Amino acid sequence: MKISESRYSKCMYFSSNALARRMEKLANESWKKVDLSPSHAYLLMIVIEDPGVQPGVLSGEMQLTPSTVTRLIEKLEEKKLLIRTTVGKITNVYPTPKAKQMFPKLKECVHDFFNAYAKVLGKEESLKLLKSMHKLADKLPS
Amino acid sequence: MKISESRYSKCMYFSSNALARRMEKLANESWKKVDLSPSHAYLLMIVIEDPGVQPGVLSGEMQLTPSTVTRLIEKLEEKKLLIRTTVGKITNVYPTPKAKQMFPKLKECVHDFFNAYAKVLGKEESLKLLKSMHKLADKLPS
DNA sequence: AAAAGTTATTTGTATATACAAATAATAATA
DNA sequence: TATTATTATTTGTATATACAAATAACTTTT
Secondary structure: OOHHHOOOOOOHHHHHHHHHHHHHHHHHHHHHHHOOOHHHHHHHHHHHHOOOEOHHHHHHHHOOOHHHHHHHHHHHHHOOOEEEEEEOOEEEEEEOHHHHHHHHHHHHHHHHHHHHHHHHHOHHHHHHHHHHHHHHHOOOOO | OOHHHOOOOOOHHHHHHHHHHHHHHHHHHHHHHHOOOHHHHHHHHHHHHOOOEOHHHHHHHHOOOHHHHHHHHHHHHHOOOEEEEEEOOEEEEEEOHHHHHHHHHHHHHHHHHHHHHHHHHOHHHHHHHHHHHHHHHOOOOO
16 A cells, blocks of 8 residues: 555654655665664764764764664674773774775665665655755754 | 764665654654554554454555554553454454544544644645655555 | 762663564465 | 465564663762
8 A cells, every 4th residue: 555545644753654664674675785784784884984983972973862872882792893992981882894894885785775765766856855854853852 | 963964864764764753752742642652543543433444454554564553453452442353364443432432532632743743844844745755655665 | 079960871671663474264276 | 175375364573762760980069
């Protein structure tokens, strides 16, 4: 069934969640290559680009709560893709060599994913949609 | 931090999920009155409007998997808001009197929520956004 | 310098959701 | 009619996420 045909299509809660779920699914496909969920992959990329970044910063950048970030980090640590060092109340997160090696592949996934949805909606239209989503989201309490 | 300022704001996965989470939070507020999550409330409203509706239909209408629908129904059954009858492989879901009584309140919540985000974005703009979200989502595999 | 407040992070627990497999019933085919 | 395929639903398990409380460290005020 099409989302636009559901009786709740006019509800922003319903539509934004349905869209997000479909996007997530598409993204999962694109990131299968590296055996990571999109969230894990994004966090990892930030850490590779900004070695030593703190969980709090990751939380802001990824728009996820601190506790969720901790959980993501834990999993990536298990996979030997990053490490944490803690001094006082400050934690710094660093990529392992294994993670750094993965970087090109990670970027490939970003690209694959972008192509996947640009093919469906077109670049122009995609950007316009992104813009209006931000316009709304930025006004909502986080 | 604003979503539009995150380094991944140009990613549709990231932005649609971030928007959905904020919307969900706003919606949770609006549905607190009836002590239900938006999904539970929507499912309940469909059942009140279409007594006897089958889980499979609910699944299509709500864009959720059958298993998720089963879980939502279970919870609403616990709350004595609906009941299931099963004949053969067909299950029918019916509202209890308690649920029917709640209907006006449920609709109030829908209204509250609509106002909450229309106030932020404006009616016109909201509808436009909804339309483009559907345009994209309807083209994605469900 | 002690007390009170603030900040950064983690932990315990709960949620909504999905996937894959299991069940069971019905329909189609040989 | 017996077998096979399809359909509807549930169950077991796993996921990403959040909230609230706990820790622990640092900062400000008194």
